[in-house]
Amino acid sequence: MKKTVASAPAPAPAARPARRPQAKAWQLRLYVTGQTHRSMTALANLKTICETHLQEGYSIKVIDLLKHPQLARGDQILAVPTVVRKLPKPVRILIGTLTDTDRVLVGLDLRAAR
Amino acid sequence: MSPTLKSQNPKPVAPPGRLPKCPTGIQGLDEITDGGLPRGRPTLVCGGAGCGKTLLGAEFLVRGATQFNEPGVLMAFEETEAELKANVASLGFDLAGLVRQKKMLIDYVHIERSEVQESGEYDLEGLFVRLNHAIDSIGARRVVLDTLEALFAGLPNEAILRSELRRLFRWLKDKGVTAVITAERGREQLTRHGLEEYVSDCVILLDHRLNDQIATRHLRIVKYRGALHGTNEFPFLIGDKGISVLPITSLALNHQVSNERIATGIPRLDAMLGGKGFFRGSSILLTGTPGTGKTIISCNFAKAACLRGERVLFFSFEESPNQIIRNMHSIGLRLEPCVKRDLLRFHSARPSLYGLEMHLATMFKEIAEFQPDVVIVDPITSLVEAGTDSECKGMVTRLIDYLKAGQVTTLFTSLTQGGHALQQSEMAMSSLMDSWLLLQDFEGNGERNRVVYVLKARGMAHSNQVREFLISDRGIDVVDAYIGPSGVLTGSARAAQEALEKAGLLTGQQEADRRKRELERKRIAIDRQISGLRSDYETEALELRRIDEQVGTSTLMLNSERAASGRLRQADAKVAGGLRHRARLARIN
Numbered sequence: 104m105k106k107t108v109a110s111a112p113a114p115a116p117a118a119r120p121a122r123r124p125q126a127k128a129w130q131l132r133l134y135v136t137g138q139t140h141r142s143m144t145a146l147a148n149l150k151t152i153c154e155t156h157l158q159e160g161y162s163i164k165v166i167d168l169l170k171h172p173q174l175a176r177g178d179q180i181l182a183v184p185t186v187v188r189k190l191p192k193p194v195r196i197l198i199g200t201l202t203d204t205d206r207v208l209v210g211l212d213l214r215a216a217r
Numbered sequence: 218m219s220p221t222l223k224s225q226n227p228k229p230v231a232p233p234g235r236l237p238k239c240p241t242g243i244q245g246l247d248e249i250t251d252g253g254l255p256r257g258r259p260t261l262v263c264g265g266a267g268c269g270k271t272l273l274g275a276e277f278l279v280r281g282a283t284q285f286n287e288p289g290v291l292m293a294f295e296e297t298e299a300e301l302k303a304n305v306a307s308l309g310f311d312l313a314g315l316v317r318q319k320k321m322l323i324d325y326v327h328i329e330r331s332e333v334q335e336s337g338e339y340d341l342e343g344l345f346v347r348l349n350h351a352i353d354s355i356g357a358r359r360v361v362l363d364t365l366e367a368l369f370a371g372l373p374n375e376a377i378l379r380s381e382l383r384r385l386f387r388w389l390k391d392k393g394v395t396a397v398i399t400a401e402r403g404r405e406q407l408t409r410h411g412l413e414e415y416v417s418d419c420v421i422l423l424d425h426r427l428n429d430q431i432a433t434r435h436l437r438i439v440k441y442r443g444a445l446h447g448t449n450e451f452p453f454l455i456g457d458k459g460i461s462v463l464p465i466t467s468l469a470l471n472h473q474v475s476n477e478r479i480a481t482g483i484p485r486l487d488a489m490l491g492g493k494g495f496f497r498g499s500s501i502l503l504t505g506t507p508g509t510g511k512t513i514i515s516c517n518f519a520k521a522a523c524l525r526g527e528r529v530l531f532f533s534f535e536e537s538p539n540q541i542i543r544n545m546h547s548i549g550l551r552l553e554p555c556v557k558r559d560l561l562r563f564h565s566a567r568p569s570l571y572g573l574e575m576h577l578a579t580m581f582k583e584i585a586e587f588q589p590d591v592v593i594v595d596p597i598t599s600l601v602e603a604g605t606d607s608e609c610k611g612m613v614t615r616l617i618d619y620l621k622a623g624q625v626t627t628l629f630t631s632l633t634q635g636g637h638a639l640q641q642s643e644m645a646m647s648s649l650m651d652s653w654l655l656l657q658d659f660e661g662n663g664e665r666n667r668v669v670y671v672l673k674a675r676g677m678a679h680s681n682q683v684r685e686f687l688i689s690d691r692g693i694d695v696v697d698a699y700i701g702p703s704g705v706l707t708g709s710a711r712a713a714q715e716a717l718e719k720a721g722l723l724t725g726q727q728e729a730d731r732r733k734r735e736l737e738r739k740r741i742a743i744d745r746q747i748s749g750l751r752s753d754y755e756t757e758a759l760e761l762r763r764i765d766e767q768v769g770t771s772t773l774m775l776n777s778e779r780a781a782s783g784r785l786r787q788a789d790a791k792v793a794g795g796l797r798h799r800a801r802l803a804r805i806n
Contacts, residue, residue, distance in 0.1 A: 136342040145337070168343060172350035179327045180343035182372065200337030210334025 129153070129161035130190040134180045136168045141200055145184035148201035156213050186210075236443045239287075239359070239395040242280025243273070244582075245462030249438060249447040254419055259389050259396040261416035263408045264423030268434055269455055270399040271296070272305065273423070274361035276459045277397050279310045281359045282320035287395075289359035290351045291323045294367035298323040308459050319355045324348075328371030335373050341381040345388060352394060360389065360396040369410050386415045407439065418442050424450070433572035436462055452574030454582060461582050474498065475624060478677075479591075482521030483514070485695035486654075489671050489680035495652055496676060497590075498624040500617050502647055504631040505656030509667050510688055511630040512536070514656070515593045516545045516552060517693060518628055523555035527590035531563045532580060534599035538563035549692050562587055568599040576600060577612050581619060592620055597629040597646070613646050651675045659707045666707035669695065685711065 133149060135142035146165060153161045168175050168183065178187045178196075188195035188211055197210040208214040238252035247253050254260045254277075264270050271293075278289035293301055301323060302312040315321035324347060352360065365382070372378050389396045398416060400408035402424075407413045413420055420439040425432055436453045438446045453462040478493035487494040495501055505511045519529045533541060541563065542552045555561035564583050566576070584592065594616075601609050613629070620627045629650070647653055653672040658665050669686050671679045685707045686695045699706040699714045706714050 134343060136346060141338060141340075148337070168346040172346045175343050175347045175350070176324060180347070181326065181328060181341055181368075182339040182344075183342045183346075184339060185343060194332075195334070196332055197334045197336060199335050199339040202337035204336075206334055206336040210336065 128159050128191065129157050129188070131161060131163045132178065132187045132189060133163055133165045134168055134175070134178065134183055134185045134187070135165060136183045142184055144200045144202070145186070148204075148207070149186060152201065152204060152207055152211075156208065156211075188212075238444070239281075240285060241277050242284045243276050243460050243462065244585075245451070245453070246436070246460070249436075249451060249462060250419075250441060251445050254395055254397070255441070255444070256395050257390065257393045258418040259386050259398055259416050260419040260421060261398050261400060261408070261413055262421045262423060263400045263402050263413070265402040265425060268402075268423040268425035269453070269460060270423055271301075271363050272308070272455060273421075273460055274363050274397045274399055275301065275305045275310060275312070276308075278321055278359055278361055279305070279312070279315065279459075282315050287358035288320045288322075288355045289361065290348070290355070290357045291321065291361045291363065292348060292351070293323060293325050293363050294328065295364055297325045301325075307457075308455070309457060310459070322351050322355050322357065324351050326367075328367060330371050330373065333371070333373075339374075339377065341368075341378070341385070344381075345385065349392075352392065358394060360394045362396065362398045364399045364401060366400050366408065366410050366412065382412070383415050433575050435574075452572070452578050454575060454578040456579075456582060461578065473624060479525070479626060480521050481514070482517035482519075483686075483693050483695060485684065486514075486669070489669075489682070489684065489695075490652070490674055491677035491679055493677075495626060495674075497626055498621055499626060499651035499675070500621065500649065501626070501628045501652045501654070502631055502650040503628060503654050503656065504633050504647075506633055506658055509656035509658055510686070510693070511632070511656060512541065512595055513545070513548060513550075513688060513693060514654075514669075515595050515628055515630055516541065516550055519561055519591065519593055520550055520552060520555065522591040522626075523558075523560040527560070528587060529555070529561045529591045529593065530583060530587050530589035531561065532583075532592070532594045533563055533565045534568050534594075534596065536595075537565050547690065548688055549690055562589075573600060573608050573612050577616060580616065584620070584623075584625070589625060591626045591628070593628045593630075595630045596632045598632045610646055610649075614649060617649055647673075662708065662710050664708045666711075668707060 131149065131153070133146055135145065146163075149163060153163065166174055168180065174180075178185075180187075182198040184198070184200060186197040186201065188197075195210055195212060197207060201207045205214070235252075237256040238250070238254065239256040240247050240253035241250075262270050262273055275291065278291055281287040281289050291301070296304065298316075305312055312321060312323065316323060326344070326347075348360070351357065368378055368382075369375065386398075398412065400410070400412045402422075403409040403411070407420060407422065417440075419441045422437045422439045424435040424437070426435060434453050434455065435450045437450045438448065451462050453460055475497040477497040478491075478495065479497050480487050480494040481490070503511050503514060515531075519531060522529045531538075531541075536544070538556075542556070545552050552561060556563070562583075564580075566579070568576070570576075571579075580594075597609075597613060600612065617627060629646075631646075650673075652674040655670055655672045657668050657670075659668055667686055667688070668683050670683045671681075682697070684695045684697060686693055696711075699711045
């Protein structure tokens with residue numbers, strides 16, 4: 104199942120239209136296996152970070168590998184959860200539950216590595 | 218965990234009888250492992266760079282797909298699908314074709330540490346999902362993970378990785394696939410990252426060793442839980458048809474023996490060997506100093522076998538096939554028709570090309586392929602260069618055992634150095650041989666001559682004579698060597714001796730003729746005497762008769778004279794007497 108979460112689920116409905124035009128600027132894919140605690144944590148963390156740091160707009164596509172195992176090959180997924188930044192180029196890969204925000208920001212090129 | 222076979226903690230799943238095995242189809246490996254890898258379990262294949270791990274994995278899958286109808290998944294961590302296909306194509310494996318037929322699936326796993334940022338907890342469920350999907354999509358029974366250890370380089374968190382690997386091996390077992398996991402050889406342990414800790418069923422160690430500038434690949438089953446296996450190190454070969462591990466030869470002496478005899482191609486040599494030649498399936502050693510004609514006798518033997526329609530495999534370690542053919546042509550031995558009819562095959566290699574074991578493996582491979590009736594190794598002594606004496610002897614033993622088991626007649630030539638140790642065969646392998654011919658040079662009279670003799674020939678009456686043999690443009694001719702008080706005479710000395718004998722014979726002949734003539738003369742003289750005597754005798758007989766006649770006449774005359782005088786004296790009284798005398802005269806006449 105592909106679930107496209109555009110800044111969902113519902114933090115502030117009013118904010119959504121404002122981000123729509125630039126939604127394509129950031130495309131993220133989150134690969135998970137089932138609705139595990141780890142998947143949920145990763146998704147929640149990713150959303151928080153995006154909300155905080157990606158004011159220009161973003162889209163998160165959650166891919167459940169249990170339902171679409173053939174998709175694992177394309178993005179070379181080994182670990183779950185994995186976040187793949189498809190856009191902007193180049194592709195970035197983040198693995199884990201994204202609890203360490205600093206490392207996530209570095210991984211997403213939002214902050215230079217220290 | 219130490220790589221020893223532990224008897225405690227037996228697997229509850231293990232059947233009471235034989236462990237189910239999954240044949241690899243790799244030549245020789247199934248013999249060593251007594252049937253293959255443990256079915257439904259992971260096997261660890263470890264070894265250094267370039268020792269053939271990936272290839273072993275690939276061949277395991279290809280053979281599985283083609284020979285045993287077991288599709289397989291190759292999860293490659295180091296090489297891309299295209300690279301793998303190209304790499305194994307040289308071994309005659311058509312990966313692309315198998316992939317198209319859905320008998321094989323290659324999944325290249327790319328992992329690059331610099332591209333991955335880690336944050337928080339994770340597991341390798343993605344890998345499991347991929348593998349599971351790959352296995353299910355083609356119904357795979359075999360899985361190869363090559364080289365799993367790349368994960369250690371790609372993922373920063375070793376703790377997570379280790380627990381996940383443990384889970385992976387458990388999962389593979391539960392999945393029931395026979396898996397081969399390759400790993401780099403570590404410095405102090407079998408694998409660099411201790412993967413042997415997780416794989417407890419079967420561990421195979423590959424090795425590529427350099428010994429005296431010659432590299433040889435070896436394979437050893439370090440452990441195989443619950444099964445008998447060869448524990449030795451076996452050399453293996455990566456040839457144009459994949460891996461072949463040296464087949465284990467039975468080292469027991471229980472070969473079938475044949476009473477059939479085969480000719481050597483040199484009739485007088487056959488005569489020396491009880492009139493019929495060698496036993497089929499026997500091993501023959503032909504030793505000689507350089508230039509005594511070892512190769513020529515070998516080629517004669519080869520040609521004779523080819524003429525009988527047998528297949529001959531000629532291992533040459535000194536000359537190229539074309540050179541041998543050309544050289545034999547010069548003595549009137551034409552080998553190229555045999556080569557054209559594929560009855561004779563040459564295999565030429567420099568001894569230093571690779572190690573002894575590799576040579577043996579190559580020879581086994583060639584023999585298995587060509588199925589010869591006769592094998593010639595020219596010369597076996599060259600192989601000493603590639604190993605030590607004891608190694609060489611071991612090799613020859615195995616080769617002979619292998620060939621004898623197949624009833625293959627083998628002729629080894631052995632080069633001995635000049636001097637006095639002529640009968641000392643290199644490597645002390647003469648005891649392994651059934652027949653031993655010795656070729657020797659005799660020097661003297663400013664020339665060098667070749668002699669041949671049979672030093673031993675098990676199971677047949679053989680000549681004890683030293684024979685000289687001549688090599689001319691018509692081939693080999695074995696002649697009697699003259700053995701005189703001063704030793705064996707050969708060459709011109711023999712010719713001189715022969716001339717001497719011939720002269721002696723001639724003189725004797727002449728003497729006899731002369732005596733015959735003399736006797737004849739004598740006989741004629743006696744004959745003549747006899748005829749003289751006979752004529753004397755006849756003359757005398759004639760004389761005798763004449764005498765007789767004279768005597769008669771004179772008596773008559775006497776009587777008539779008497780009658781006449783009587784008549785003169787008393788005429789009428791003497792008439793009657795006169796008449797009687799006349800009648801008597803008539804009776805005499």
